[in-house]
Amino acid sequence: MEKIILFRGRLTGDGRWAEGFYIGGCEKEYIVSMGEKEMIPGQAHWNEIAPGTLCRYTGMKDRSGQRIWEHDIVKAYEVSSREWMTNEVVFEYGCFRLTPSLGFSTIIFWSSI
Numbered sequence: 001m002e003k004i005i006l007f008r009g010r011l012t013g014d015g016r017w018a019e020g021f022y023i024g025g026c027e028k029e030y031i032v033s034m035g036e037k038e039m040i041p042g043q044a045h046w047n048e049i050a051p052g053t054l055c056r057y058t059g060m061k062d063r064s065g066q067r068i069w070e071h072d073i074v075k076a077y078e079v080s081s082r083e084w085m086t087n088e089v090v091f092e093y094g095c096f097r098l099t100p101s102l103g104f105s106t107i108i109f110w111s112s113i
Contacts, residue, residue: 006057007031008069009049018047022054029054058089058096073101 007022009031020033023046031047055070062068070091076098078085087098 004057004059008055010053012048012050018049056091074098
């Protein structure tokens with residue numbers, strides 16, 4: 001199995017999401033994308049992202065095949081309470097976990113463990 005390490009962030013110019021590799025630590029943060037449709041295949045494209053919008057890819061997808069990212073809101077079945085709970089995906093202590101999250105309307109179903 002291949003491990004994919006990807007990040008995404010909102011572009012500073014128009015607010016769209018960019019996915020790729022993260023470059024940071026200086027005054028600005030970037031997502032470096034490779035071979036997008038509007039670019040020359042194989043050419044790196046540096047996208048400046050807004051501070052605080054960086055998210056890691058969990059390596060998992062929802063039922064519809066969409067990637068699940070850090071800070072996404074998901075609905076997961078809680079076995080102990082026997083009900084569906086709305087949670088936020090967070091990255092802490094070297095792993096992804098779900099934390100209870102209230103007041104969000106966007107739901108992505110967590111489909112695998």
